[in-house]
Amino acid sequence: MKKRIIACALSVILALSLLAGCSQGTDNDSSSTSTADNESSAPAGGSEAAGTEEKKELTKVTLNEVAHSIFYAPMYVAIEEDYFADEGIELDLVCGFGADKTMTAVISGEADIGFMGSEASIYTYNEGATDYVVNFAQLTQRAGNFLVAREEMPDFTWEDLKGSLVLGGRKGGMPEMVFEYILKENGIDPETDLEINQNIDFGSTAAAFAEGQGDFTVEFEPGATSLESEGKGYVVASLGEDSGYVPYTAFSAKKSYIDENPDIIQGFTNALQKGMDYVQTHTPEEIAQIIEPQFPETDLDTITTIVTRYYDQDTWKSNLIFEQSSFDLLQDILESAGELDERAPYEDLVTTTFAARAAQ
Secondary structure, three states: OOOOOOOHHHHHHHHHHOOOOHHHOOOOHHHHOOHHHHHHOOOOOOHHHHOOOOOOOOEEEEEEEOOOOHHHHHHHHHHHOOHHHHOOEEEEEEEOOOHHHHHHHHHHOOOOEEEEOOHHHHHHHHOOOOOOEEEEEEEEOOOOEEEEEOOOOOOOOHHHHOOOEEEOOOOOOHHHHHHHHHHHHOOOOOOOOOEEEOOOOHHHHHHHHHOOOOOEEEEEOOHHHHHHHOOOOEEEEEHHHHHOOOOOEEEEEEHHHHHHOHHHHHHHHHHHHHHHHHHHHOOHHHHHHHHHHHOOOOOHHHHHHHHHHHHHOOOEOOOOOOOHHHHHHHHHHHHHOOOOOOOOOHHHHEOOHHHHHHHO
């Protein structure tokens, strides 16, 4: 069964709707200083004579992320706080605008590490890739989208969707698959109990809803917050809370790259863990202030609102360990959506070695 990982066009629009600036990289002074610059700035008598430590030479690592989103706040904390540079890594952040492009960049060697939905690694493995992609660190443990209604519904239940028109996502995409999984878990048939419009580009559903289409819409951020701020909609349910602990996004690399560069993978994971530690020990307001430079087109109040929403639903794990129970749930969702013919082995597609060390 031929699989398309994620439709590129929809991912482009989604990424743009998330106010992306993914291609900006991480050109902080502390993480991009070259060896030559370090030497030229040293005193004439040498670093030892001056009593200063020579800066460690950084290893460039290219990370291709599927989209640029506040949903991934711990990673941006690690970037803004120079945790990667502290681990000897000069991070080059590139936006893939879709899991298919991110996966292609990793497989081709254009990117060293990919950040995308874990289902992409399953599809690639089942298609017969020999040097397949292995997940080594899980960032988010909840889905990042929300159900928005036209009116406030403090007593909302999923039964309220029966007979309604919902603006959904692309068939086979994670947002739509998670939505349909929740419906089925609540005894609702996605095909007969309600109508799901899957013909609107994912990044355009909020605008369509604001113009009067649909009774409900499934929105990623910042769409949900935008609708609320405009008085055009109200968040009534979190798909992240109702779907369980889904490994929505993870960091992965080719098996050969991990085998050949264990120190880089460990340092990279250590930096991420520091970012995870930060979001676990700081308020949404503090997190928002740290990552604000990553989203120059979004005001701080909006960033804070979105961070708070993700914070409150326990979006980020306390560690980066990709547990088998989460991997099994992911494959349950893929099977339920008819997108998986054969389950992939957890022991092949996930390594917890680096995340476990980083958590110590």
